[in-house]
Amino acid sequence: MALSKLLRRFGLLIDLSLAFKVAVWPTIIRLFREPSLLFRPKALSHTIMFHVWTFFAPYVDENSAVEKAKVITPYAHGVVLDVGAGHGHNIKYLDRARVTKYVALEPNVLMHPDIRRTADAVGLNEADGNLIILACGAEDTASILTSLGGYQPVDTIVSTLTLCSVPEPQRTIKALVNDVLKPSGEFLFFEHVQNPLPHIARWQRFWSPLWSKVFDGCRLDCPTHVWVQQVGGWEKEEVWARDGESEDHLFLHRSGRFVKNA
Secondary structure, three states: OHHHHHHHOOOHHHHHHHHHHHHHHHHHHHOOOOOHHOOOOOHHHHHHHHHHHHHHHHHHHHHHHHHHHOOOOOHHHHHHHHEEEEEEHHHHHHHOEEEEEEEOOOHHHHHHHHHHHHHHOOOOOHHHHHEEEEEOOOOOOHHHHHHOOOOOOOOEEEEEEOOOOOOOOHHHHHHHHHHEEEEEEHHHHHEEEEEOHHHHHHHHHHHHHHHHHHOOOOOOOHHHHHHHEEEEEEEEEEEEEEOOOOOOOOOEEEEEEEEEOO
């Protein structure tokens, strides 16, 4: 039993090893072609993450499909802001009859072509004005508001496995809710969060510095669901655990639907 628990605490080394294998050679090749990347750490990080997420994202999306369908499909409506859109995997969960515009917020521009292809397949494109792709971060709410034409322009904010990696997450979440989300708008999320069991939370804090270097800032120890709740001003608050998921897990998930006061 003790050995089994220890293996679970170190199991993420397999993911780290895979991430290294899939990213190292493509990144080295790009460095040979573009040596200036060495002096642009953010661009270098985006290059690594592009290759890592190209490999991992389909598996992560498949594994998360049930929860994503629960939290996104019935509730996302109007103008939808997808925070950390990645390759656009969340698009398939949108009910197109209820969504008027999809705004993909993705700082990693290497992922933008995949977003365009996936969106175009369901009738969302920039030419028709129902697709907008923004390269700023979630923390840059001023750029989001400028691009969308004013204060509180969004009906729905969606975040799946993203708020663990944004800078100053508490401040960013508060700004998104207060400045970007309309009154009566919905904040929908599916995130891995800080484990309430202290001994597992310690392991999350232990691994987070290394994990964040490989996975573009992602930390394992963020109580994201608590931070969303702490923003306040909610008419409705719902948070639920993933069906069948053990609490004894480094990657503990919570889904949530929060409706802003009118």
